[in-house]
Amino acid sequence: MSNAQENGNGFKFAWIAFLWACGFMAACKIMYNIAWYEFAPGMHKPVTFVAGVLLFAVLALAPAIVYPIGRKRGASGPLLVLVSFLTLLIWDAWEVYRVTEFFTIGESLYYGLNSVFIAAVLAGISEMGAWEAYFRKKEKKEGGPGLMGPVLTALAGLALLYVVMFWNLGQSWFYIYQSGYRALF
Amino acid sequence: MAEKNISRRGALRLMAAASVAGAAGGFPRSLFSAPTNGKKPNVLFILTDDHRYDHMGCAGHPFIQTPNLDRLATQGVYFNNSFVTSSLCSPSRASFLTGQYAHTHGVQNNLTPWNNDNVTFLERFKQAGYDTAFLGKWHMPGELPKLRGVDEFVTFTVRGGQGQYWDCPLIVNGEDAMPNKRYITEELTDRAINFIDRDSDNPFCLYLSLKAAHHDWKPPTDLKDLYSDEELPxxxxxxxxxxxxxxxxFCGTTGTLQYHYRNYCRVVTSVDRQVGRLLKLLDDKGLADNTIVVYAGDNGYFWGEHRKIDKRWAYEESIRVPFMIRAPGVVPDPGRKANQMALNIDLAPTLFDLAGIEPHAGMEGQSLAPILKNGRTPGRExxxxxxxxxxxxxxxxxxxxxxxxxxxxxxxxxRKPEYYDLKADPKEKHNLYDQLDAADISRYQQMIAALAKEGRL
Known part of the structure; x- marks a missing residue:
């Protein structure tokens, strides 16, 4: 199989993985938000608990699933990174749309840069960096790209993730985010 | 840290004992209906953060132990139908200070700054010859003001003015300072005790504004396992x-609801313990019979009701707050529960009334003193x-x-407007807006317009 064929085949699998992740995310969101407590009060707590866990998992791990599936079958480059992030981007677009009830268009777009989205992107960068390092080590191509780049990418992603989500439990980042809002609006 | 280590069971036992003592009259009720000999009364106002109306022993919570707040309720008037006019820290705090709605004092949210032209009740008390102090959470946007009429101003600006439970850096009369105690509620209470214990012949007006029980709900170490086995309501x-x-x-609640809720309950109990220290000091110094003590929360809090966390919305869990006033020599029947609606904007006019200070123009609240004196006094509509x-x-x-x-x-x-019959539907589950006729809607809209313009009906 030529490189181009491998690449195309890899993307086919990456798109399929994305569609699964996206569909799964939508199902979890619908399950979580549906008014179970009105129809089946006994089911509300367990259903929302499981749906919530799965929703967080798919948002945090979609790139870790899509990227290696495509990469293993030969896909690579910026388009694979984009496909890996698509689930997250769709979720964020939905969030931006949802908050247009409360905010202006500009404010809603800025809302799209909220800490959950940023943290999920950073987690995705780390995951993809780790997978890329794994594949490069496995392939051991003569004269091929080294491990340093993806390893550093993964570590930088983790460090920034700490700053956004875990530095004072995210409060410090929140005040930076608020300063940005004041400056812009 | 000076917090004494006691076991969870020990703590519960102590609190239960204090609760029983209060209920059984271990604390003399008659003291709080005694005359004050014509002296100007001292004022101790304790404001907590996000303390919801039903999270006290005296409010019927199934396990939270608050013997000292229960004692206040027993010795004063417990306004069990109390509200804030804006359920958000900064606007509500400004309303307590000024006696005005948010649209009047201008602190409309956590982003709009305090207007230095606003007149606080502390300023008026100072003019009346009082020693005054503001200790604790200021948390209003903009630069820290030089509060007129405040002799001692201790606050914090860390974390956007929210402060932190442990090792909170302070600003004492404009100067940076480190706390003496590691736990902020204890530190502020110590400073309140020192202020009450100061060497002065003047009466005092003390505004103690605690960080608790705001997120991120970190209890003192000896209470960290309290309520661990309780079934959560x-x-x-x-x-x-x-x-x-x-x-x-954005609500600072990363983690599970159950985890945060238990810590919230623990933090409320830690507040109660510090309230107990203050009440004991007043007793020990012989000041209790001439000190008005007010306890209130700045807004409520959702713990999953309406599938919400935080506050802001106009539902009961968010807008109702604890509010009790112990006013010796004023209340003929201490221990009364008052059903009349009391508001945060009523604090300042009430204190003025009790201290014989003339209210100034522009205040929108109304004195609760008539209700303190006579339980049959009608409240606002x-x-x-x-x-x-x-x-x-x-x-x-x-x-x-x-x-x-x-x-x-x-x-x-x-979003569709909402209308609830709170007697039939106290949890606000059934929106009856569609059953309102046009005249009803018009009447409510006129009331909104009138109150937003004049502050009164």
Whole structure:
């Protein structure tokens, strides 16, 4: 199989993985938000608990699933990174749309840069960096790209993730985010 | 840290004993209906953060132990129908200080700055010959003001003015300072005790503004396991992840609902313990019979009700607060529960009334002193709830009219207005807006307009 064929085949699998992740995310969101407590009060707590866990998992791990599936079958480059992030981007677009009830268009777009989205992107960068390092080590191509780049990418992603989500439990980042809002609006 | 280590069981036992003593009259009620010999009364106002109306022993909570707050309720008047006119820290705090609605004092949300032209009740007390202090959470946007008429101003600006439970850096009369105690509630209480214990012949007016029970709910170490085995009385519609979904990420509640709720209860108990220290000091110094003590919360809090966390919305869990006044020599029947609606904007006019200070122009609250003196005094008929947009929190601007038995809510969004019959539907599950006729809606809208313009009906 030529490189181009491998690449195309890899993307086919990456798109399929994305569609699964996206569909799964939508199902979890619908399950979580549906008014179970009105129809089946006994089911509300367990259903929302499981749906919530799965929703967080798919948002945090979609790139870790899509990227290696495509990469293993030969896909690579910026388009694979984009496909890996698509689930997250769709979720964020939905969030931006949802908050247009409360905010202006500009404010809603800025809302799209909220800490959950940023943290999920950073987690995705780390995951993809780790997978890329794994594949490069496995392939051991003569004269091929080294491990340093993806390893550093993964570590930088983790460090920034700490700053956004875990530095004072995210409060410090929140005040930076608020300063940005004041400056812009 | 000076916090004494006691076991969870020991702590519960102590609190239960104190509770029983209060209920059984171990603390003399008659003292709090005694005359004050014509001396100017001292004022101790304790304001907590996010303390919801029903999270006290005297409010019927199934396990929270608050013997000292219960004692206050027993020795004064417990306004069990009390509200804030804006359920958000900064506007509500400014309303307590000024006796005005948010649309009047101008602190509309956590982003709009305090106007230095605002007159606080502390300023008026100073003019009346009092020693005054503001100790604790200021948390209003903009530069820290040089509060007129405040002799001692201790606050913090860390974390956007929210402060932190442990090792909170302070600003003491404009100068940076480190706390003497590691736990902020204890530090502020120590400073309050020192202020009350100062060497002065003047009466005092002390505003003690605690960080507790705001997130991130870190209890003192000896209370960290308190209530661990209790079954949580969470609403049927509550779920574990309501703390992190649908925009709740900004509410500082990353983690599970149950984890945060237990810590909230522990932090409320830690507040009660410090209130106990203050009440004991007043007793020990012989000041109790001439000191007005007021305890209130700045807003309520959702713990999963309506599938929400945080506050802001116009539902009962968010807008109702604890509010009790112990006014020796004023209340003929201490221990009374008052059903008349009391508001945060009523604090300043009430204190003026009790201290014989003439209220100034522009105040929109009304004195509760007549209700303190006579339980049959009618209360207000209606009041305005207002919430202004506070980015990035997912809540539209709100105006609502709350009457004794109903609430009418309008949103500045495409959201349908709401109307609840609170007697028949106290949990506000059934929106009756569609059953209102045009005349009813018009009447409520006119009330909103009148209150937003004049502050009174």
């Amino acid at each position: 969470l609403a049927e519609e509550a779920d574990t992840w309501v703390t992190m979904t649908n925009g709740a990420v 209606a009041w305005l709830y207002e919430y202004f947009k506070d980015y990035p929190y997912n809540v539209p601007a709100i105006q609502a009219i709350r009457t004794q038995n109903n609430i009418y809510i309008e949103y500045d969004s495409s």
